[in-house]
Amino acid sequence: MHELDQRDPQHEVARSRQRTTRLARYQLDVVGAHVADVVDSAGGWLFDRVMAGWDVRVAVADARDLAALRILGVQPIALRAMFDGPDIPTAFALAGAMCGEDDRVRDVLAASVRSARTEVTVWGDVWLPSVGRRGSAVRHQLSAAATVFKAQATIAAGLGSTVGPFEAFRSYGQCVRTEYPDLLPVG
Template structure:
């Protein structure tokens, strides 16, 4: 009799787990010029966000060998997947140079900055999204694991495997509030 009660209890627990919705995860969408650009400019930060439980999708304008992105634990996607679809990521990061060449991306970024619902970051070339704002400079200090994985990804992308202890970005608008902030003001 005890055995039947225990099996019934386990079945009830299993059913209740199936009905419990999975907690929504933060999503970071990233657009870079090419894999080496993403790895060199933001690879450590992307790795640390993946390790913190974020879903990180990366699209590059010049596709090639995506092994370096896999090393960082991010999900490579087609550039077209970043536009439309009705979803709004929690954060969006882009190579500033891409904004000068892709009108769709520039429009999405400007709308994200205006809405103030999405954390928007850029690296490299300065890109003033709307109203000529140049954004606040922020930096991410890489964890020890991020430095190791970024070095491996850099090697896979054909870059020098020497990794700086931090990465610098321009922040436009709202930043994501978490228990462990990973982007700190520079200066």
């Protein structure tokens, strides 16, 4: 008991702060050509990430009707806003076609892949010769809820309601380590 009386209270507060886990939310920034492409190619994965507690922001070049994105629970933002902020996302995903459409997208993708600090996921065809590799094939198996919400989002985007069990991507750089990994290697 005498030992407890001699402890420095400031030292104890400092130690307790070191043990406190930081409750930071992961952020996924997504860039697509249009809403239908995002929903069709990555809608289930985006929904599952939102349900896992991620902040998911989606910017599309053609942002006419964003209802389908709202069904998935993502936050639609303007394309210019994606590149204006100081925040570096935990993860960055995009339609490969956007690399040829917007220099900012290609530059952010190349910088993210080179830095290896950001999880980079691409759907569609893209290869960055400056990086020197095509990335690894990965896929996401949709949860039951993601299948239902993606079906509703595909209807809202004018695509019909057929939803497959998987979505396929190419992964560059590091993958975010979570208790339940959602992007698994193909093969």
